[in-house]
Amino acid sequence: MFKKFSSEEVSAQNQVKASVQRKIRQSIAEEYPGLEPVLDDLLPKKSPLIVAKCPNHLNLVLVNNVPLFFNIRDGPYMPTLRLLHQYPDVMKKLQVDRGAIRFVLSGANIMCPGLTSPGGALDDKVEAETPVAIMAEGKQHALAIGFTKMSAKDIRTVNKGIGVDNMHYLNDGLWKMERLD
Amino acid sequence: MAEKPQPVRVLYCGVCGLPAEYCEFGPDFEKCKPWLIQNTPDLYPDLLKEAGAKDADKVSDQLQSASISGGSSKPKEEEVKRLPGGKIKKKEKQEVVIEKMTRNKRKCITTVKGLELFGVKLSDASKKLGKKFATGASVTKGPTEKEQIDVQGDIFYDIVEFITDTWPDVPESAIFFIEDGKKVPAV
Ligand SMILES: [Zn+2]
Numbered sequence: 001m002f003k004k005f006s007s008e009e010v011s012a013q014n015q016v017k018a019s020v021q022r023k024i025r026q027s028i029a030e031e032y033p034g035l036e037p038v039l040d041d042l043l044p045k046k047s048p049l050i051v052a053k054c055p056n057h058l059n060l061v062l063v064n065n066v067p068l069f070f071n072i073r074d075g076p077y078m079p080t081l082r083l084l085h086q087y088p089d090v091m092k093k094l095q096v097d098r099g100a101i102r103f104v105l106s107g108a109n110i111m112c113p114g115l116t117s118p119g120g121a122l123d124d125k126v127e128a129e130t131p132v133a134i135m136a137e138g139k140q141h142a143l144a145i146g147f148t149k150m151s152a153k154d155i156r157t158v159n160k161g162i163g164v165d166n167m168h169y170l171n172d173g174l175w176k177m178e179r180l181d
Numbered sequence: 182m183a184e185k186p187q188p189v190r191v192l193y194c195g196v197c198g199l200p201a202e203y204c205e206f207g208p209d210f211e212k213c214k215p216w217l218i219q220n221t222p223d224l225y226p227d228l229l230k231e232a233g234a235k236d237a238d239k240v241s242d243q244l245q246s247a248s249i250s251g252g253s254s255k256p257k258e259e260e261v262k263r264l265p266g267g268k269i270k271k272k273e274k275q276e277v278v279i280e281k282m283t284r285n286k287r288k289c290i291t292t293v294k295g296l297e298l299f300g301v302k303l304s305d306a307s308k309k310l311g312k313k314f315a316t317g318a319s320v321t322k323g324p325t326e327k328e329q330i331d332v333q334g335d336i337f338y339d340i341v342e343f344i345t346d347t348w349p350d351v352p353e354s355a356i357f358f359i360e361d362g363k364k365v366p367a368v
Contacts, residue, residue: 037185085200086188101206141191141200170199171207 001058001166003107005173007180009055013062015048024049024061028069028077031131034090035079042068042083052180065179070168078131078145081168081175085141091133094146094164095121098137104144105171110134110164112155126152132164144169190292192221195364219274275299277344277351279367280359281337291336294329296344299351303328306348310336313343341367 016024025043029036043049043063052060052067061069061077069077084091096110097119104110115122119137126132128151134144146164148155155163168174191200196216197207201224204213218228277295296306303320307330311318317333332340337358345353356367 034186038188085191087186088189089186101203105203105206139200139202141202143203170203171197176198 002168002172002174010052013050013052016051021049031076032090065181076131092123092126093133093135095135101136109162109166112159112163116159122152124152276355278357291332292329301348
């Protein structure tokens with residue numbers, strides 16, 4: 001999604017109304033309860049919250065020009081990888097084997113076998129259509145943010161095709177856009 | 182209310198910007214290698230072997246003892262060693278690296294790495310820094326298990342003078358800042 005992404009793709013940046021700001025905060029807090037204690041630091045009530053509209057119904061949530069979350073249409077908010085790296089435990093995690101790393105880093109969606117092989121790992125609590133952190137065999141930090149197409153249990157039993165959509169990965173356009181000035 | 186989680190610090194490569202552990206999958210691993218050997222030798226043990234160097238710990242131990250016994254020895258910055266096969270390998274640099282991590286607009290943490298290479302006791306240094314800048318300072322383990330000092334607040338520019346005044350063994354020329362992922366000399 002962010003393969004070719006740059007600040008030029010941003011069609012409009014708007015400071016959102018207080019009511020919208022509250023709604024965004026609330027849905028982030030619901031999706032990521034682990035972030036709640038630091039939400040006042042991340043999204044200070046006094047700093048304006050900016051939502052940048054981008055093609056393909058993508059919205060970026062920015063504070064002080066730093067992209068922190070994104071979502072599609074009214075879908076769940078997902079943290080940027082830079083933010084997730086700081087708070088790694090706020091998302092459920094799935095792990096790909098080492099062989100899958102370079103595919104994920106070239107933007108490919110995550111195939112079931114990469115998650116079910118000995119180097120992979122599945123959290124059975126993960127349902128379909130859930131934002132997840134994509135971790136990798138032998139690595140400490142997440143390499144992508146994914147959105148599951150099937151539940152972890154189905155990934156295990158079906159074991160073919162795309163299990164997780166690759167939403168955002170290291171070195172994609174969003175990763176490179178540390179700030180939007 | 183749940184306890185506030187502390188942000189995790191990730192070591193990002195000074196060359197390609199990825200978490201250092203992903204450099205091997207990055208756009209140009211070769212270019213990252215010198216940075217990795219210098220900044221996180223434990224992460225890719227093969228790199229050191231590749232470069233023909235001995236155990237990384239031994240190198241830093243040698244440096245440390247050299248600086249303690251040698252008193253005001255100059256940092257052996259540009260010392261090169263000719264290895265069997267004619268390869269030239271730089272020694273692990275004896276230097277202090279200061280980096281500022283912004284948590285949000287106002288709050289940030291300044292980390293100081295490498296003071297121990299000059300024979301400075303980190304617990305002692307952390308106390309002095311906390312006192313001098315009237316803020317919290319602590320010794321923590323960095324991403325590569327090396328100890329570093331975290332100081333709360335932005336003390337980026339006052340810190341150099343303080344370090345050179347307090348520990349004369351640390352020359353200004355061995356102090357570096359990390360700015361926008363790039364390492365720049367402090368002076
Ligand atoms: Zn690198």
